[in-house]
Amino acid sequence: MAEALRQRGVADRLAGLAAQAAWAAFHQAAQAWIDDSSRSLDAHLRQAFDDLRALSASVPPAR
Structure with a gap:
């Protein structure tokens, strides 16, 4: 995954x-x-990727 992103111009x-975050979510x-x-x-x-997205947001989600 990391290599595919690099090939698309994403910084190393x-x-x-x-890639590590995606593996952790999986x-x-x-x-x-x-x-x-x-x-x-x-x-x-x-759910895991929604949670990851919420963690990276500026305001934590309400539970």
Whole structure:
């Protein structure tokens, strides 16, 4: 993933960070799916990436 981003002109530092963040989100979603298979892996992936997006926002989401 990092290499694909680099080939699209993303700075090396940012490409590496994005790849690591994506791997972490996938790992989180896979573990959540193992723990709760009543929801699809896709649903857990969407939740993990939504959470990651919320963390990077300037205002934390309300719970």
